[in-house]
Amino acid sequence: MNPLPRVVLAAHARPREGGLGLNFAHMLAGLEGAFEVETFSPTSMPGVSDHTVAIPAWIGAAFRWPGVRRLRALHANLIETAFDRHVARALPPCAVFQGLTGHCEHSLARAKALGAGTLLDVVTVHDDEGNLRVAREMAAFGVRFRPDRTQGARRRREYAAADRIRVMSHHARETFLQRGFDPERVVVVSPPIETEQFPAATFRHDRFRVTFIGRLEVGKAFHHVVEAFRAARLPDSELVLWGGSGSREVARYLREHVTPHPAIHVRPVPIRDAGLDEVFGKSHVIVHPSVADGFGYVVAEAMASGVPVIVSTTTGGRDWVIDGHNGFIVPVGDRDALRERLAWCHRHSARLPELGRAARATAVSRSLARFREDYLPLIRSLIRPA
Structure with a gap:
């Protein structure tokens, strides 16, 4: 042989x-x-x-x-x-x-x-x-x-x-x-993506939760999520940023625009230390708005958990997203478009499990x-x- x-x-x-x-x-x-x-x-x-x-x-x-x-x-x-x-x-x-x-x-x-x-x-x-x-x-x-x-x-x-x-x-x-x-x-x-590692989202968290996962740096565009969430003024909602700040400028932005907001929380903890149930299982939608990303594993992980995603046009993970079917695609840097999608998800929260099931089916196929x-x-x- x-x-x-x-x-x-x-x-x-x-x-x-x-x-x-x-x-x-x-x-x-x-x-x-x-x-x-x-x-x-x-x-x-x-x-x-x-x-x-x-x-x-x-x-x-x-x-x-x-x-x-x-x-x-x-x-x-x-x-x-x-x-x-x-x-x-x-x-x-x-x-x-x-x-x-x-x-x-x-x-x-x-x-x-x-x-x-x-x-x-x-x-x-x-x-x-x-x-x-x-x-x-x-x-x-x-x-x-x-x-x-x-x-x-x-x-x-x-x-x-x-x-x-x-x-x-x-x-x-x-x-x-x-x-x-x-x-x-x-x-x-x-x-x-190994979907069996990720527990299915329940959509039963008391508050409508928007989640961002990644380093809090400008290239990841976390601040667009913050500004869109603030502008949306969604009742009974929260934004959780899972990641740490790596620069003085970002730390100053967090002090001025995030810390005073009672519904925005920064969690500088590795997501596997926090627990996938806590990070993905309690999310209603996960936003990945990066300005330049070859793929973005968090998109795949969110979809494996059955959570709809909102991604930018410059995120490689958009390959997995069918707009309106298992998530949404918004123009990079367009805070108004992001705000509108967050508002839609909040207004139609009863439809999110359906989008989440489609997201998980996409992940299973990969x-x-x-x-x-x-x-x-x-x-x-x-x-x-x-």
Whole structure:
């Protein structure tokens, strides 16, 4: 019997920790049984041939000093580059190498030198598009945007080097095609969702609850939810923001516009620590209004819980949303449209379970088996003839 072709996955991510880790876990599950899998990551991986990549101790030590701790972009760049160079030095011969964007410039080059097909896994929109949209939003918020030019240049070199680019949504793909990329190089593989992990929403919470989940930062557009909710003036309602503030400007906004409002609550607690029942089960509608998002796992998780979603036109998760059937799509940054949808959901709250059932049915259809139907042919297409 011929051995299975070897696929090497490399990502500075721990499986199931955060969005990157969840994506990494999906890749492992998608490849299981179809290929020999070898991984490079910060942690040991049971069941596969794994390489645990330790980051040089001096990087961690240097960034414990006061003042230096604030240089988060530099810290991330040093970690990602150290990881990438380690993978490039240790990379074995393989049929296909898959690296995570921002983590694999040197290892992509090494894989190509070894004769492997190469796949760049991009979980965001094109970096230039993301920066452009976030810069506009921050300017409107009154904050200057400072892009990480080192990371951006590295990502663009990765975009150019890879044989194929995997993105998570048609919106993300479009941001590449608008910049002249060959359509055959940029392939959509939407993530799966494990619906059995998510309890069904009950819609029995005493108050009509609008929920936002994510970091409270300008690019996530949480403030549009706040302003739309305040303008809607919905009786017996509340807005819960599950996330923490990462900047002084956002903290000031919260003090001035959120803290005085008795129906808006900030919960800076990881949602799995709070409990999925508390976060999803008590929600009537979940809003994901991001200005530039490759997908947005919270959209899938809300739908798996049977909660209708309101998403922006620039969120990749809109691929799963049929407007008016399992949720709603509103123009990015349009607070009036968002306010109107919140008011509709409040006024027609008896219809939300119906929309929620449709949302859950959509999530159920996005199984691991369906993911493999898209992902495995992409990997096979990269294997070069012997």
